[in-house]
Amino acid sequence: MKKLLILSGKGGTGKTTTAAAFIRFAGARAIADCDVDAPNLHLVTECKSQPEISEFFGGDKAVIDTKKCIKCGKCAETCRFNAINKNDEKYTVNEFACEGCGVCEYICPQGAVKLTADVAGRKELYTKDGVFSTATLKMGRGNSGKLVTDVKAAMTKNAPDIPLAIIDGSPGIGCPVIASVSGVDLVLVVAEPSLSGINDLKRLVTTAETFGVKLAVCVNKWDISPENTKEIENFCDEAGIPFAGKVPYDKSASKAINSGLSIADVECRARDALKEIFENTIKLLEF
Numbered sequence: 001m002k003k004l005l006i007l008s009g010k011g012g013t014g015k016t017t018t019a020a021a022f023i024r025f026a027g028a029r030a031i032a033d034c035d036v037d038a039p040n041l042h043l044v045t046e047c048k049s050q051p052e053i054s055e056f057f058g059g060d061k062a063v064i065d066t067k068k069c070i071k072c073g074k075c076a077e078t079c080r081f082n083a084i085n086k087n088d089e090k091y092t093v094n095e096f097a098c099e100g101c102g103v104c105e106y107i108c109p110q111g112a113v114k115l116t117a118d119v120a121g122r123k124e125l126y127t128k129d130g131v132f133s134t135a136t137l138k139m140g141r142g143n144s145g146k147l148v149t150d151v152k153a154a155m156t157k158n159a160p161d162i163p164l165a166i167i168d169g170s171p172g173i174g175c176p177v178i179a180s181v182s183g184v185d186l187v188l189v190v191a192e193p194s195l196s197g198i199n200d201l202k203r204l205v206t207t208a209e210t211f212g213v214k215l216a217v218c219v220n221k222w223d224i225s226p227e228n229t230k231e232i233e234n235f236c237d238e239a240g241i242p243f244a245g246k247v248p249y250d251k252s253a254s255k256a257i258n259s260g261l262s263i264a265d266v267e268c269r270a271r272d273a274l275k276e277i278f279e280n281t282i283k284l285l286e287f
């Protein structure tokens with residue numbers, strides 16, 4: 001299986017839009033949405049079956065047994081994260097502030113505080129007419145990289161004989177991106193022609209190159225700043241990174257997206273440009 005990961009240095013560049021179009025062009029049957037903080041790929045994948053749902057357990061969280069608690073307050077006094085508060089004569093744990101360090105469990109004279117596995121998210125796996133693996137991380141939870149690893153592993157395990165997998169990653173350069181990059185054959189970076197877009201592109205390229213993964217770059221809405229687009233092309237040329245193409249700003253594309261369609265579903269200039277970028281990208285995968 002060849003794995004194509006689509007990333008962006010910042011949100012709003014058109015990463016998921018590009019991934020959705022590539023899925024249509026390829027007729028992809030192995031798909032993963034690794035943007036676990038804000039997954040959106042399911043909006044255009046037309047999953048008609050019910051998914052297999054499983055819980056994702058992140059770090060431990062403290063829980064206080066109010067029947068055993070004698071209200072001595074030692075747990076609150078020793079919590080460096082101020083995660084334990086007294087409310088209505090009861091001590092409770094703020095799940096968003098608790099880091100699961102275990103000091104409260106250790107200090108409690110009654111054994112009233114225990115660390116328990118925290119349900120930090122939900123994984124969904126669709127296996128009818130192909131494989132689509134996705135997940136959602138709960139608000140305020142960490143371990144996003146671990147969840148991304150689980151999402152990719154579920155896709156790979158259930159699609160062993162499918163030749164091409166398309167993965168929609170997270171924006172930025174944080175833990176979910178690093179977990180997404182691991183083990184893929186090619187990263188396509190979707191950039192926008194702005195000063196912040198160029199800066200974020202360079203940061204993402206540096207991050208991806210650390211893992212020795214092959215890279216390519218494309219630019220979305222290139223004609224809003226031809227000068228910055230040219231700067232991105234020059235950067236790619238100097239860095240030896242293949243430039244896969246550029247997509248013009250297209251109102252028809254915006255209408256399609258707002259209607260829940262992929263750009264690949266409509267006839268427009270943006271579709272034609274993305275189709276060319278897709279073909280260039282597939283060549284780089286060396287099937």
